[in-house]
Amino acid sequence: MGNTGSGRINSELQTKAASTQRKTTLLAIAAIVVIYIILSAVTEWRFLTGPNMLAILTSSIVPALVVLGFIFIFTSGIMDLSTGAMMILASNVGGILAVQLGLGYFGLIIGSVVTAIGLELLNVKLILVTKIPAWIFGLGMTMVYEAIGALYNAAMIAQGTQSISLGDLYRELGAPPVNVIVIVVCVVVAFLIYNRTKLGFGLRAVGSNSAVAGMMGINVGKTVLMASVVGAMFLGLASAVNMSFAGRVAPTTGLASISVIFTPLAAFLLAKAFDRIFNITIGAIICAFLLTSIFNVLTLLGVPSGTLQQVFMGAAVIICGILSQRKYKGVVQ
Amino acid sequence: MNGAEKTIFRAEHMKKYFGATHANDDVSITLEAGEVRGLIGENGSGKSTLISMIAGLAPKDSGEMTMNGAAYLPENPIDAGDHKIGTVVQELGLVDGLPIGVNIFLGRTQRFEKGGVLDMKALYKAAAEQFEKWNFPVFPVQSMTGSLSVEEKKIVELIRALSIGPDLLILDEITQALSLNYRDILFEVIKKFRNDGKTVLMVTHDVEEMIEVTDSITIMRDGKIVGTCRCDEVSPDDVKRMMVGRDLEGAYYRSDQKESFEDEVVLSVKGLTSDAFEGISFDLHRGEILGFCGLSGAGIHELAETLFAVRPSQAGTIRLTQTGAVVKSPRQAMLEKMGYVPKDRDKQALMVNDSIEDNVCLAAVDMTEGKLGFLSPKRRREVSKRVVQKFEVKTKGIAQVISGLSGGNRQKVNLGRWMIQDKEVLILDCPTRGVDVGVKSYIYRSMLEAKKQGVAMIVVSDELPELIGMADTLMVMKAGKLAAVMKRSEVFTEEKIIEVML
């Protein structure tokens, strides 16, 4: 057993670790560059243009924010599928506060964030208390949240109006440069919490090995709840930015809201697969941008959006899932 | 020991039960300042249980503990650390998904906080300083713990325990995992503890090493402390005798002292190799009981799993000589009349939340399957009832859920479901683990009966007396290799076997 490490000394270990780290990072960056060159080539260089890149950046910001939220919610093992429906509700509450109550940006952001935090806290608390598997609970709550949104929508239509719309107001939050500032600030905050606080390390300990975490004096339940509040804050911000970007977010039914979180889900899984190379909070942005780019290319190639692109989306989720699980051994159900 | 003796830690009348077994039965131990104490005993003697209670990993059932003169009742290892007790134990691992430095201070990161944000530079610096302070090479404290080897992880655990500045350091079987260089550094650490008037309690299987390193040795057996002796007064043989010194009342073992089996070989294993052992070859004969023993890490349990193809092998063959079939999968092994009782009854063998019937028929599925794959409910009930009756399982009926049965009755179901089938080879891994004496003797009788009918058995066990009492041939393994093969007629004694094992 283990007579391998006997001769190693300080500097050797350090250098070895540092050089492999450098090598894999360079390799990853090279891979991304190659992917972008290939993507540009197949689109006859329509892809790597300034305006197109800006368009990709703009549409990758909401998914990136959602991935940041997922990092804090999913890491503890609570895979909450109702987040999509929850974000639709949050967008609409934000819209109502902004327009109907005349609270402007303040109302939009506070409404979205508070709604997201409140609903996510409710979800996580109920999952912890009832011990129902998170995925089935998320499916049930998706139906509930979708129904609430649809009931509101139906009531609005009965009154002769449509669901809440921002019109031309309050659209700066979703457009450059404000949205870029938002994402930069959020990445910094997420990075700090995930890598520099007791909560971040507690969450990662619980996610990696909750038995040891518990023995080391970490309050598992409290950590999971606190982390989900942080995650929900990012989801709420994502809802506000999305509302501002789109002007209107229509409620969906029939689980369609789950497809809202598909790009972020794929990006999250991809970021998890590469967390040895990029810190997962940085990886969130890179992966969201990467996936948005791929869908942008599909559009440029004339692949119909909504149909075949969704097929690619499904494939992307499965492939990212396989990548993120490849280190994992044990029972999978 | 330096001069005036001062008690640093005291445990009195400690008791701990796991179901019906007394893991610790009225254990009292006192540790002085500046003392290095060894704790030794066979597997299951209760030493790990005692350490778990001191380290705050398991609550005691009764008893009193004092640390530095104050009453001591740890909630978790962090609490134990606050009382200046640092522990390195197998149960308390590291979190793979965190950097090494964070693992060292996990649960105690408050002191690095600056306005809610951790000062990582300071944390990593403090972690690196701990390595330096105890003369270990400094690990890359910012790297993920998951990338370390088993040995390196042990060192990190040791540093974590040392970083609290303990007055009492508990080391549970750490030297086995360490190479010589690291071992020497560890012994220096222990010396420093002694010189500073601090205390070390260490567990190891290596008696010679223990006598060399420690001042005195406490020996445990069957959940009790059988004695404490000063190292300058004992020889390794004395200690071994005290460890073993159990009365081998042979009443429930077989009485003959000669191996007895037919010449026909039923199972032939050639050069079997996996990540846990290498080059294992043997022939198993009809009606033979073949025992395997070895210390933890010797690879005996992994061997049992590989023989039934649950665990992959890297080289070698397992051939059933009658049909010439080579075992490739568990299912095929079953069809070739092999049976397997795994070591961990509740995690590997039985579905504890399911009925006796479902559990019996899982192993005996081929007895209940008819035409068109029909699993006849009637036949299923018959087979289950036969197991319950033949093996005297105490239950209200075959619909009883397993978790409602006692350990002994569970084991009867576990063994019985294989023994009622006409199997030719049975692999039994720790067949009497966690059952009381009555059931034990019952299981031995059943094994001898099966032997008489020509069933060949491979028995892997951590309990030497049972192998000595039952086996025709005994294979002793050490560090993944066959170290010795003994015949019953040569008279096995525990001293002889332990000599080879250690």
Add this chain to the structure above:
Amino acid sequence: MKKDFWTFFQRLFPFVGLIVIIVIFTIINQGNMWSATNLLTVISIMIPLCLGGGGMVFVAAQGSTDLSMGSLVALCGTIAGIASMSLGFWAFILISLGVGIGVGILNGVIISKCKVSSLMVTLAMLIALRALVAFITNGQVFFVDQQILMLNRMEIKLPIFLGVIALMWYLFEYTKIGYFSRCMGENQTVGKFAGISVAKYQILGFALSGAMAGMIGIFTVGNIGGISPTMGNFLELQVMIAMFVGGVPVTGGAGSKFYKVVVGALMLAFLQNGLTVSRVSAEMSELIQGIILICVVFFGLFVRQKYIQRQIARELQ
């Protein structure tokens, strides 16, 4: 037999639920429910639920989940329906079943060989297959041959349905496929140590689930007389609700019984029909079903736990 309350209850609670639902809606709808036409409606709601449950129960018993069923129904119906226009009636049947089994095997292989959670894979399939259907149909509605409409006649539909359900019942309760699936749901490690080829039965389970999706696809096309991109919308969730309402534990294992699937399907059919007859809106209906889903899952786990506790306590007395 007071002490055996939970033992009985865990067996009886689906039936109690069924009776409660029937009584409630009989009162609310003042007996409108009991007309012959309405009962036929209940049966036609129940058939896809029961078929779907009959396939998905193999996956559920293993502790896995198959969310792709609804979309798969649409895909089977679409491909088979289009094929039937040139290849005829029997090709329609065979292709629908074939597509179902094929996608089911694909699910099973990805899950067992690549070790990705079934939730993730089938969730992706749910979206991807639905999008594929939209792509193939381009959002349009097709009409199929008259011969296929015959399948909607109760005197033909019912015997086929009963035959298929009987077969699935047999496979689940009386063969190794169902038995090993339940054992894997109880404890996969134990299954492996007792010689179960886990991957093989995972793939088989998903294949059976897919086959039933194909079967539902056949009946759905027969029912609407053509292909619509919204076929099977939401079906996977309804099937799941039916199973859980019937008392199949969400974690799978020994508590999974076929009769629970049938009772659950009946219960949900009465519930949905009752809600429609009492003119509850579609949104409200989704809300109610979502709440019911969460409540029955919780209740199911609770009852199962009580039952196990009771069993332990009984022995210790």
